[in-house]
Amino acid sequence: MATEVLGDDRALRCGRRERVLAQMAAYDLDVLVLGRQSNIRYVSGAQQLWVAGTRPFAPSCVLVRETGAIYLLSTWDEGIPEDIPHENLYGIAWNPMNTVENLKKIPAAATARRVGSDALSPGFAELLPMAFPNAEFVDGEPAIRAARRIKTAEEIAALRESIRVAELGLAAGVAQLYAGAAGSATSGQGVSTQQLTAAVLEAMTAGGVSTPADQDAVWVTDKDHPWRRAAGEGRVHDGDLVAFSSGVLDRGYIGEVGRTWPVGEVDSPAVRGLYERAERLRGHLIDACRPGAYAGGLLAAYEAAGEPLPVTPVAHGLGVGFDSPVVSPELAATAAAEQLEPGMVLALTGYVWQEGLGAVFHRDAVLITADGCEVLTSSPSWNAGVVIGAANG
Numbered sequence: 001m002a003t004e005v006l007g008d009d010r011a012l013r014c015g016r017r018e019r020v021l022a023q024m025a026a027y028d029l030d031v032l033v034l035g036r037q038s039n040i041r042y043v044s045g046a047q048q049l050w051v052a053g054t055r056p057f058a059p060s061c062v063l064v065r066e067t068g069a070i071y072l073l074s075t076w077d078e079g080i081p082e083d084i085p086h087e088n089l090y091g092i093a094w095n096p097m098n099t100v101e102n103l104k105k106i107p108a109a110a111t112a113r114r115v116g117s118d119a120l121s122p123g124f125a126e127l128l129p130m131a132f133p134n135a136e137f138v139d140g141e142p143a144i145r146a147a148r149r150i151k152t153a154e155e156i157a158a159l160r161e162s163i164r165v166a167e168l169g170l171a172a173g174v175a176q177l178y179a180g181a182a183g184s185a186t187s188g189q190g191v192s193t194q195q196l197t198a199a200v201l202e203a204m205t206a207g208g209v210s211t212p213a214d215q216d217a218v219w220v221t222d223k224d225h226p227w228r229r230a231a232g233e234g235r236v237h238d239g240d241l242v243a244f245s246s247g248v249l250d251r252g253y254i255g256e257v258g259r260t261w262p263v264g265e266v267d268s269p270a271v272r273g274l275y276e277r278a279e280r281l282r283g284h285l286i287d288a289c290r291p292g293a294y295a296g297g298l299l300a301a302y303e304a305a306g307e308p309l310p311v312t313p314v315a316h317g318l319g320v321g322f323d324s325p326v327v328s329p330e331l332a333a334t335a336a337a338e339q340l341e342p343g344m345v346l347a348l349t350g351y352v353w354q355e356g357l358g359a360v361f362h363r364d365a366v367l368i369t370a371d372g373c374e375v376l377t378s379s380p381s382w383n384a385g386v387v388i389g390a391a392n393g
Helices: 010-026 037-044 096-104 122-131 141-149 153-187 193-206 269-287 296-304 329-337
Strands: 031-034 061-064 070-073 114-117 136-139 218-220 241-250 253-262 315-319 321-327 345-354 358-368 373-375 381-383 386-388
Touching: 010 037, 010 061, 010 141, 010 153, 031 037, 031 141, 037 061, 037 070, 037 141, 037 321, 096 122, 122 136, 141 315, 141 321, 153 193, 153 241, 153 253, 153 315, 153 358, 193 218, 193 241, 241 358, 253 315, 253 381, 269 296, 269 345, 269 358, 269 381, 296 321, 296 329, 321 329
Parallel strands: 031 114, 114 136
Antiparallel strands: 031 061, 061 070, 218 241, 241 253, 253 358, 315 321, 315 345, 345 358, 358 373, 381 386
16 A cells, blocks of 8 residues: 555546636636635645644635646645645745735735635634735635536546445445354354444455544444434344444545444344335435436435435535535425536435334435436345345436
């Protein structure tokens, strides 16, 4: 496994940058000032230090529409693509006025008419006009969000690879579940969710990606409440429905897959009925993924399947970080106005629950195509002891 820090492939980053420049023209932005890490990675292709938690806004990347030049906050050249020259780098400064002075040196700073920013803090809301004295400041997030929602061919290839690694992790976790469950017959103790999570993360690392999108990968669904996880000592037992949510962050791209597998003697009419409900819901969700359809159709898919809407988003965009659209009951009006377009990649979440049994959770990655959709995930699902492969829409 390579350990050196490298920028993204040239075709990948240049394709993304062209989309951003086109949206800057559409929104009449002369300069785009970025502070969010996923947006910076999308525009520059440069890997920066991973930052846990939250941090205040700082103008860490500047894109000039007229020249296509990128100016980047970086203290060294390692991992910086060759099309961002050394003289376009400016260092970290404790004094924000030093940052303002660095921004003033950008050739377009004095002449820019409209400057967009993806976020802004009260302090930099006062400071940035010093760097761009003749500019009107506007919200730049709509422009970059519009660029990111449609994936280039290179991005789709990157997403396929991240999903492949996520599915390796899922398969390893399921294998460990059944190895542990078989071994528990004499010991009286089931495998722990921590052991299952470790198996998922280890397999993803062996597959080439050591950064999980979420370390909370395995849980036992609750039999008494539709939206809770089972309480207890963190071990699985006969009759449990164990949910796996495997995700990786590969070269900035998130790949996700989710499945639920039962433990022990659970091949009963009730369990089969619950999984049949889950597959029916999954079919409705995939059918709703077609170009020109409104994202609100994904919420309607639950109604069509006769299932209550979950408390989590039904769908969200996959890409560099968390992309639009986000489809949830709380954003129903937004989803009703959001159209699906070819090139969008969505993570679809299905969730059905039955009192006394637990929940069946599944997550699939779906690419909207010109005439329908393609399901990018291929992990099987349980169905009365046999597996169900992924279907393409």
